[in-house]
Amino acid sequence: MNHRKRLGLTAVLAVAALLTGACGSGEATSSGGNSLLDEAAAKLTGEPIVIADISEVSGVPGFAPSAMPNGAKAAAAYINDNGGIGGRPIKITSCDSKFDPGASAACAQQAVAQKSLAVIGIDDFSSTGGDALFEKNNIITMNSPNQPTLIQSPNSFAIGPGGVGEFYGLGHYLGTTAKLKNISLLMQDQPVGRTYAQQLEKAAKEAGVETVNTVFFNPQITDFSASVAKVTSTDPEAVFTLVNGSQIPQVWDQLQQQGIEPEQIYIHSVAMDAEVFDAAGPAAVGANVISEFTNPDDLNDPDVKIFREAMDKYGFGDIARSALAEWGFANVMFLADAAKTIGADKVNAATLKEYLTTTLAPGSTTTIPTFLGSPAGAAPPEFPGIHRPGISILRWDGTKFVTVEGFFTPPQLQPAQP
Numbered sequence: 001m002n003h004r005k006r007l008g009l010t011a012v013l014a015v016a017a018l019l020t021g022a023c024g025s026g027e028a029t030s031s032g033g034n035s036l037l038d039e040a041a042a043k044l045t046g047e048p049i050v051i052a053d054i055s056e057v058s059g060v061p062g063f064a065p066s067a068m069p070n071g072a073k074a075a076a077a078y079i080n081d082n083g084g085i086g087g088r089p090i091k092i093t094s095c096d097s098k099f100d101p102g103a104s105a106a107c108a109q110q111a112v113a114q115k116s117l118a119v120i121g122i123d124d125f126s127s128t129g130g131d132a133l134f135e136k137n138n139i140i141t142m143n144s145p146n147q148p149t150l151i152q153s154p155n156s157f158a159i160g161p162g163g164v165g166e167f168y169g170l171g172h173y174l175g176t177t178a179k180l181k182n183i184s185l186l187m188q189d190q191p192v193g194r195t196y197a198q199q200l201e202k203a204a205k206e207a208g209v210e211t212v213n214t215v216f217f218n219p220q221i222t223d224f225s226a227s228v229a230k231v232t233s234t235d236p237e238a239v240f241t242l243v244n245g246s247q248i249p250q251v252w253d254q255l256q257q258q259g260i261e262p263e264q265i266y267i268h269s270v271a272m273d274a275e276v277f278d279a280a281g282p283a284a285v286g287a288n289v290i291s292e293f294t295n296p297d298d299l300n301d302p303d304v305k306i307f308r309e310a311m312d313k314y315g316f317g318d319i320a321r322s323a324l325a326e327w328g329f330a331n332v333m334f335l336a337d338a339a340k341t342i343g344a345d346k347v348n349a350a351t352l353k354e355y356l357t358t359t360l361a362p363g364s365t366t367t368i369p370t371f372l373g374s375p376a377g378a379a380p381p382e383f384p385g386i387h388r389p390g391i392s393i394l395r396w397d398g399t400k401f402v403t404v405e406g407f408f409t410p411p412q413l414q415p416a417q418p
Helices: 014-018 035-042 067-081 101-113 130-136 162-176 191-206 225-232 247-257 274-284 302-313 323-342 349-359
Strands: 027-029 049-055 090-096 118-120 182-188 211-217 238-241 265-267 288-291 368-370 373-376 391-396 401-408
Touching (some): 035 067, 049 101, 049 323, 067 090, 067 302, 067 323, 090 101, 090 323, 101 130, 162 191, 162 288, 182 191, 191 211, 211 225, 247 265, 274 391
Parallel strands (some): 049 090, 182 211
Antiparallel strands (some): 368 373, 391 401
16 A cells, blocks of 8 residues: 555654663563463464564553553464465563663573574663664664664664654654744653754755744643743744643643634654543543554554454553554564565564665665555664654544544655665
């Protein structure tokens, strides 16, 4: 399907990257979740294909990334119920990295020991040792690309573009498509928040935006009135808010009290959760989300139909309308397609790495379809770890997400061509 026609964290997993977590060792669990998951795998007798999810499921107050591994489990069950990979079942193992370097390292060692095909998930401390271990053992990482090391790594094949994609993309969209001249940013006062602000401002100004008013806030504050006053003092045409969870209705309500319409408000993809938006009430109706995956409410899209039905069938329907669930599901579907292309009798970590590295080599014009997303292709010169840079803009209408702008790629992330 043409990616311009397929409507649709981490994007930017800023919340996970900014908050302090608890210490602990990695904890592994099986692919369970409900009996249907195990039953799907039990139907197949071939050697299991192990995909290791490493996510900071605990340790980050206010951030619950469990939708990603649960989406992965649903995808594995769907594939296993449809014959697996040539009779080989997919097995998802989950390890809680707890937003802690020691736990992350333990999870990485486990992933290698179990001869994983690939590593998926959300682990902000993989650079402390895990990434080097994966590369040494020819295991690709599809960890969400929050870290500079992953963005620059030829061993990274994340199918979500993360912050680089979202912020360059939004800046480009606001200037080129929305044709705005004056915007404001409400950003967390942490290194990653400042990096994202720089990326958004750079893309926006290159796209024709003249004024970018950036206001940084301490992520621990509970009273946003002073920050909102600064954000709205320049009468912006749009406001981007790097907030999450319970902060959303508070900040958005205050923005609207200062004359900012909901349609002028934008937020990152990690916040894209229908239940959270519904709980936010009227303050969220009309607000926009940067999305890295297809609109989960676009039931006319065949990928979305498969995704939603599988999430319902395997007991995860309540989290289906979130970016992280889509990401987890898409990870496994992408790997399954790659495994089938390589062949059930030949696929392993080394052959997968060779296939992706060769197919998506610098200068290549070949692309690989991504379930629930635009195709993966050669990386842009400055970001060799970003192979799938497309994003879209969605809007919450009070009951569902609607697509404002289908998939597009900002100029900064266009791959180099021969």
